[in-house]
Amino acid sequence: MLPLGLLAPGERAEVVELMLEKPSCQHCRCPGASPHSLCRLGDLGLRVGKTVEVLNASGAGALLVKVDEARIAMNRGVAMKIKVRRKA
Template sequence: MMPLELLTPGERGEITEIHHCGGCGGGCHSHGHHKHEGHGHQHHKKATATRAEEMGLRVGKQVEVLNNEGSLLLLLVDESRIAIDRRMARSIKVKGINA
């Protein structure tokens, strides 16, 4: 398994794990800090997985990297193109798929 961010354009992988990216306080995925909800890791892990799921990124899904330059990765997931930041890509583990 490797972080999604390490795949190069044209490579495909199957998502095996989605983790909280760490260091962001959950803000990189929820677009804001929820200080009133506490700071437990359980809350942030669930929030991260929920945001990834909303974008169509789930364990077992196959993704193809279309572009991996700069601060964003462009992915193809189920005929949809989505862009994710490098921090989120680092938190998603994939296993390579032979084309």
């Protein structure tokens, strides 16, 4: 298992866990997410069990990932909070 943020472009992985350890985000009281954006992940279709594919990663910056038919741009901070298992 490793954070999504460490995958290279072209790699595919299964989402194992969204690390939502903090009690509550002050913006919307969504469960746990420390950066508010984490609670958006589900809205955008990124959930435990889904397969994600990293399309592009701009160095130390944002990642572009594909989940189902949607493409999501996310900051590396967010990506590091998503635990995944590599897929062949």
